[in-house]
Amino acid sequence: MRKRIGFTTSLPVEVIFAAGHIPIDLNNLFLEHDSSALVHSAELKGFPATVCSWIKGNFSTALASNLDEVIGITQGDCSNAQSLLDMIGEEGLATFTFAFPPRRNYADLDREIRRLEEHFEVDRSQTMQAKERLDKIRAKLLILDEYTWKHRLVSGKENHLWLVSSSDFNGDPDRYEEELDAFLKEAEKREPLPAKLRCAFLGVPPIYRDLYDTIVELGSDVVYNEVQRQFAMPYLEADIVDQYLRFTYPYTVKERLEDIIPELQKRDVHLLISYIQSFCHLQIDNILLKKYLKQPFLTLEGDKPEPMDSRTLLRLESFFEVHS
């Protein structure tokens, strides 16, 4: 039976596709629906106001999405993931865990991927077949990314939307690829977007829906979406374990910086926006990002899935004014 498998952040989706199931990134689904109502519904179940909105959104989305199982990434993502999974299990949904090893180590990650394969009853050759299929699409996402920073045919917002949805390919890689082909064809015919202040977006995807449009209105645009690009697995490693070893998101700030610093240079980035989520442990990593990156740096904090508040807008306006 084809199952709908929810998950809480990027994991080796190749295994789920190889088993013939439909992977569903709960974060993407959460933002596509009435996100405020989903957060509220989790609070009614007892989730505290001082817990990150993504956690509450993922909880309610998991319950409302007709899923067969939820995989929680209990290491290498969120300090709240295990408690979230326990709450989901309490509601009667089947759960499973995936844990990125605390340090980048081939043998440990290989073992964890094999545990996932055993759970879904597939072998490594089937996983690799799924990877070959997905890598063809990922190669096209690399072109889309180049269209963003090099040729300026694709906006920072479009880049964000395509890359963030590559965590699960919207559950249907064939359809995703068809739509991506059509989008790239259309983008090729565009005039390059105006040269603007080139900025980078660092950190987890924003909960604000209007951030990218606002950045453009203020005379800048994003030419590097750090974590979204990581979700798109841009290195096209031949081996599945190597692919997820190079995925920087589950690891330390130092490992993220090894990706960020050369990309900022290559993309000629002038300004950095580092996004942090209220009540998220990654706010601590932001201290080190700020310390080790040399470009002008603005930290933006988001809480609820709402339009940007006036204070945040004012801070963005001032940042661009000062550095334009």
Ligand code: SF4
């Ligand atoms: S933003 Fe932070 S606290 Fe919220 S789900 Fe992501 S990692 Fe967890």
